[in-house]
Amino acid sequence: MAQVFNRRTNTIVRLGIFVGIPVILALLTATWWYYTRSDWVRDVGVAHAKVQPAGNIPGAGGYSHQLHVGGLKLDCRYCHTGVEISSNANIPPTETCMGCHAQILPKSPKLEYIRNSYEKDEPVQWNKVNDLPKFVYFNHSIHVAKGVGCSTCHGNIASMAVVYKTEALYMSWCLNCHRAPEKFLRPQSEIFNTAWTPPADQIAQGLKLKKDLNIRTSSQLTNCSICHR
Amino acid sequence: MQVTATSLRRLVARIMVLGLFALFFSACHLDMYDQPKNKALTASDFFANGSSARPLIDGTVSRGGLKIDARTTGREGGDPTAAYVTTNPISIDANVLARGEARYKIYCASCHGEKGNGKGPAAGPISKGGLGLKMPALFYVDQLKGKVVANESFTLDQAPDGYYFNAISHGVPNLKYDPTKPETADNPKYTMFPAGFRIQIVDDRWAIIAYIREMQKNPPAQK
Numbered sequence: 001m002a003q004v005f006n007r008r009t010n011t012i013v014r015l016g017i018f019v020g021i022p023v024i025l026a027l028l029t030a031t032w033w034y035y036t037r038s039d040w041v042r043d044v045g046v047a048h049a050k051v052q053p054a055g056n057i058p059g060a061g062g063y064s065h066q067l068h069v070g071g072l073k074l075d076c077r078y079c080h081t082g083v084e085i086s087s088n089a090n091i092p093p094t095e096t097c098m099g100c101h102a103q104i105l106p107k108s109p110k111l112e113y114i115r116n117s118y119e120k121d122e123p124v125q126w127n128k129v130n131d132l133p134k135f136v137y138f139n140h141s142i143h144v145a146k147g148v149g150c151s152t153c154h155g156n157i158a159s160m161a162v163v164y165k166t167e168a169l170y171m172s173w174c175l176n177c178h179r180a181p182e183k184f185l186r187p188q189s190e191i192f193n194t195a196w197t198p199p200a201d202q203i204a205q206g207l208k209l210k211k212d213l214n215i216r217t218s219s220q221l222t223n224c225s226i227c228h229r
Numbered sequence: 230m231q232v233t234a235t236s237l238r239r240l241v242a243r244i245m246v247l248g249l250f251a252l253f254f255s256a257c258h259l260d261m262y263d264q265p266k267n268k269a270l271t272a273s274d275f276f277a278n279g280s281s282a283r284p285l286i287d288g289t290v291s292r293g294g295l296k297i298d299a300r301t302t303g304r305e306g307g308d309p310t311a312a313y314v315t316t317n318p319i320s321i322d323a324n325v326l327a328r329g330e331a332r333y334k335i336y337c338a339s340c341h342g343e344k345g346n347g348k349g350p351a352a353g354p355i356s357k358g359g360l361g362l363k364m365p366a367l368f369y370v371d372q373l374k375g376k377v378v379a380n381e382s383f384t385l386d387q388a389p390d391g392y393y394f395n396a397i398s399h400g401v402p403n404l405k406y407d408p409t410k411p412e413t414a415d416n417p418k419y420t421m422f423p424a425g426f427r428i429q430i431v432d433d434r435w436a437i438i439a440y441i442r443e444m445q446k447n448p449p450a451q452k
Binding site for chain 1: 262268350430
């Protein structure tokens with residue numbers, strides 16, 4: 001039988017094996033990494049902040065944590081009333097803003113949308129920044145009660161003119177802490193301090209807190225049904 | 230084993246099939262990420278005001294919440310026309326006071342000041358980022374002398390606990406309120422914090438009041 005392939009084919013096949021396949025594998029790995037591990041696809045960082053109803057330009061009418069929390073020293077719970085008692089942290093209703101803004105800047109065009117919402121009884125439609133898939137069960141109250149502070153998951157909110165995501169919220173990120181919470185735990189008095197930094201002996205302190213707070217073992221906390229119910 | 234053209238072709242075919250499998254294992258699942266169910270505060274185009282949550286019908290009472298007494302209204306016997314209660318209806322101990330202090334710092338200190346002197350960060354002049362309002366210094370009796378409370382005959386330091394409870398729960402009574410007209414946005418019965426902060430746990434409000442009373446008795450040192 002005559003040769004089907006001529007000699008040149010060997011080179012093509014070698015190229016295919018030694019270059020083509022690695023390139024395809026690398027591409028597959030990169031795609032997999034991009035969609036399941038990277039921050040880029042998850043809108044992390046200030047450059048990808050969600051646009052809110054009044055726009056995102058500080059000083060143009062958007063709600064700013066920098067001004068209200070950093071400047072006026074409001075406590076998170078003044079507005080996010082559910083954070084200690086419920087799974088949902090709660091976004092404040094218009095009445096909470098109007099409690100002050102009925103008198104402060106009462107005529108400002110920047111706050112037109114707040115007054116409209118109040119008068120027409122139509123909620124302001126804030127865009128959700130941190131958004132878990134609907135098949136995940138998350139609960140704020142347990143984390144706040146067991147020594148996980150806001151800034152571990154949301155970054156230094158008090159310095160943000162516009163809220164943005166600081167974590168990509170992958171399952172691996174949740175598990176990373178559920179396996180070893182001592183790396184992140186802080187004393188109860190620091191939970192709402194957004195500028196908290198871990199002390200030098202964090203692990204020792206964390207282990208002590210973990211014991212005091214009766215936090216369960218890593219195998220219990222990584223049980224699928226904790227987060228997928 | 231000798232590498233023949235056929236075995237090579239098979240190998241290539243296998244790799245391609247594996248590649249296809251890899252595709253099956255990844256992505257294409259976004260329908261479970263965004264299920265058509267509503268979580269808390271989800272928007273909805275079904276209702277006119279864009280909210281998926283429905284407002285409570287007037288008079289709704291939560292299960293087990295039907296208790297109209299001094300504790301839930303701040304009035305004697307829970308009667309809305311009766312006198313304000315003068316004593317705190319919850320029993321006060323060190324824990325309640327500590328709770329009251331913590332809650333005071335969350336909800337009141339930004340305006341009334343951590344030491345109750347009306348110098349909270351949000352209270353100052355507008356030029357310094359404050360509310361530009363004259364703040365009542367709630368807790369120092371000599372500063373309160375002679376300041377008669379809106380619509381009432383007592384001064385703030387003499388005000389009964391029930392009066393404080395109403396201020397926290399509804400706001401400060403509106404001086405210009407016209408009782409002959411219906412209560413509307415233009416004719417509010419209360420000003421300042423219109424349902425402003427929702428201190429949902431009723432006992433927390435009493436704990437705050439207990440703490441304020443404690444501050445009035447032993448004013449914290451001013452610097």
